[in-house]
Amino acid sequence: MFRKRPPESIYSTPNLITLLRLGASLAFFTLALLERNETYNFIGLALHWLGDVADGFVARRFHQETILGAEIDIIADRVEFLFFFINFLFFHPQLYLPIIVYLLDFAFVDFYLSYQFIKFDLISPNYFYKVDKNVYRFNYSPAGKFANSTIVPLLLIFLPRWWIIALVWALGLIGLKLFSFYLLNKKKNIDKNLSSSVKESS
Numbered sequence: 001m002f003r004k005r006p007p008e009s010i011y012s013t014p015n016l017i018t019l020l021r022l023g024a025s026l027a028f029f030t031l032a033l034l035e036r037n038e039t040y041n042f043i044g045l046a047l048h049w050l051g052d053v054a055d056g057f058v059a060r061r062f063h064q065e066t067i068l069g070a071e072i073d074i075i076a077d078r079v080e081f082l083f084f085f086i087n088f089l090f091f092h093p094q095l096y097l098p099i100i101v102y103l104l105d106f107a108f109v110d111f112y113l114s115y116q117f118i119k120f121d122l123i124s125p126n127y128f129y130k131v132d133k134n135v136y137r138f139n140y141s142p143a144g145k146f147a148n149s150t151i152v153p154l155l156l157i158f159l160p161r162w163w164i165i166a167l168v169w170a171l172g173l174i175g176l177k178l179f180s181f182y183l184l185n186k187k188k189n190i191d192k193n194l195s196s197s198v199k200e201s202s
Contacts (some may be wrong), residue, residue: 007123014059015069021051022076023084027177031085033090041087045153048080049118056090057127065077070124074114088156095156098167102152105170109177110148132187133178148173 005012028044031037055073059065082103089099117125129136138144152173155166 002062002064007067007068009064010068012059012064012066012069013062014055014064015066015072016027017055017058017068018053018073020075021047021055022080023053025080026083027087029087031082032087038087038091041084041091042157044080048077048084051148054075065123065126067118067123070117070126071115074111074125078111081106081149084153091159092098092156092194095160095163095166098156098163098170099150101167101174102170105174105177106149109174111140113177113180115186119188120184132180132183135183138176139180 001013005201025044028040032040032044052073055069059069062116068196085099085103089096114125117123117128120128120131122128122130128140137143139148141198152170157167157199161167
């Protein structure tokens with residue numbers, strides 16, 4: 001169960017944890033909607049965060065990082081956040097602007113950026129430092145992950161009157177992602193030119 005898995009492996013314990021936290025969090029998000037009880041929504045969010053930490057820890061600790069695991073982790077994160085914020089918007093409709101902007105960032109822009117790891121033959125976005133250290137630092141380092149996936153939700157939950165800060169932060173995240181796209185495209189163009197030069201000289 002905890003033995004080392006190759007990157008192309010389909011089964012792994014972290015993948016199972018990801019699927020379990022997806023099912024558990026969605027169950028509470030659904031309860032929140034059906035029962036009109038925001039407490040269930042927060043429980044679902046807590047399960048999302050705990051499960052996300054757990055599957056990543058197990059993957060690295062027991063050398064079970066897989067490409068499929070990275071893919072379903074990225075998808076599960078977006079599905080869970082979408083459910084949470086749809087419910088959150090129902091309970092706090094006045095916060096629609098920062099919520100919409102943040103979902104645009106996390107569910108679309110960040111989703112597309114995270115999936116670029118496949119184009120660089122990486123196991124997961126956690127290895128973007130091999131491609132560009134700034135892309136990794138801004139988005140996938142521990143501090144980058146916290147800034148991307150935790151700051152805005154916490155601001156909206158605990159400081160809803162300061163929603164303008166959450167909005168500005170979400171807009172800043174989009175700007176950071178666009179800059180990261182630029183860095184990755186620059187890297188791809190450099191690699192392409194080097195490859196062409198090698199072919200011409202051979």
